[in-house]
Amino acid sequence: MKIKGNYTLSTTPEIFWQMVMDPDVLEKVTPGIKELKALSPDNYEALSEVKVGPVRGNFKGNLSIKDKVEQEGCTLVIDQKSKMGNVIAEIVMTLAPEGEGQTKVEYTGEAKMSGTLASMGQRIMSGVVSTLSKQFFKSMEAEIAARKA
Template sequence: MKIKGNYKLPASRSVVWDMVMDPEILERVTPGIKELKELSQDQYEAVSEVRVGPVKGNFTGKLSIKDKTEEEGCTLVIDQKSKMGNVVAEIVMNLASSDEGGTDVTYTGEAKMSGTLASMGQRIMSGVVSTLSKQFFKSMEEEIDKRSA
């Protein structure tokens, strides 16, 4: 399943970069994440619970950050397992300064699913990914607002 989108955040690239590289912030803003524990540099154990529409499940696995170019982008590698199926995704995130002084975030990638997740079909899962992405960026905005208050 293809994943892609973009979002405009009201903060500089350096602020957005620092937030994406901070596991405590990622734990707070990523929908469903219950725990993000550092295993080594750029390697984390992730425990999450996802509930969106017909999709409900507890997932455990790893999150890795690779191909980092400071304040420009990185690749997120997600490998999550649950009773309802597994998800392996690789998402490239790029940051660019916007004309208004904020940051344009674009992301593209692919997710491979197995088990019940795969049988739900791309249309349902695309909706879930879209909803989770919107929640993530809305939470990032709220975190930015807290920093500037």
């Protein structure tokens, strides 16, 4: 399944980069993440619970950050397993300054699913991915606003 989108945040690439590289911030703003535990630099064990429409499940696996270019982008590698199926995704995220104090984030990638998740079909899962992406960026905006206050 292809993953693609963009979002403009009210902060600089430098601040957004610092926030994305901070596991405490990622744990707080990523939908469904219950715990993000560092295994090594840029490699985390992730425990999550996802509840979006027909998709409900507890997942356990890894989140890795690779191909880092400070303030420009990176690749997120997600490998999650659950009773309802497994997800392996690689998402390339690029950052670009836009306007005064804003950052445009573009993301593209692909997710491979197995089990019940795969049987739900791309249309349903695309909707779930879209909803989770929007929740992530709205939570990130709230975190940015809280830091400015």
